[in-house]
Amino acid sequence: MKQRNSQVNERTGCFAQSSTNTVTFFFEGKLIKAKSGDSVAAALLEAGELILRIDPSGSPRGVVCGIGVCWECRCIINDVPNTRACQTEVRPDMKVLRQREDL
Numbered sequence: 001m002k003q004r005n006s007q008v009n010e011r012t013g014c015f016a017q018s019s020t021n022t023v024t025f026f027f028e029g030k031l032i033k034a035k036s037g038d039s040v041a042a043a044l045l046e047a048g049e050l051i052l053r054i055d056p057s058g059s060p061r062g063v064v065c066g067i068g069v070c071w072e073c074r075c076i077i078n079d080v081p082n083t084r085a086c087q088t089e090v091r092p093d094m095k096v097l098r099q100r101e102d103l
């Protein structure tokens, strides 16, 4: 039986689950390791990936609120655009892409 405790990750500021189970997924084709129960945003911040979106003016955007309010973390997850990374739990082999709005 795995133990989980919901808590704020001190480094990322996002809610995360403390779990010993590891999940791997892909961001821009790069393999990312995360803890089961973490949000995509928390996992990407932990991996040092800060830019989740490029806005229409070409500016990089990333996690701001971490609680689903600002929509700055929206990216493409499993081919679905405008998905909030902070509100999406990591799943094995999910494919996450930086959302380009400047093209």
Ligand code: FES
Binding pocket: 041, 062, 063, 064, 065, 066, 067, 068, 069, 070, 071, 072, 073, 074, 084, 085, 086, 087
């Ligand atoms: S970081 Fe604000 S909605 Fe995800």
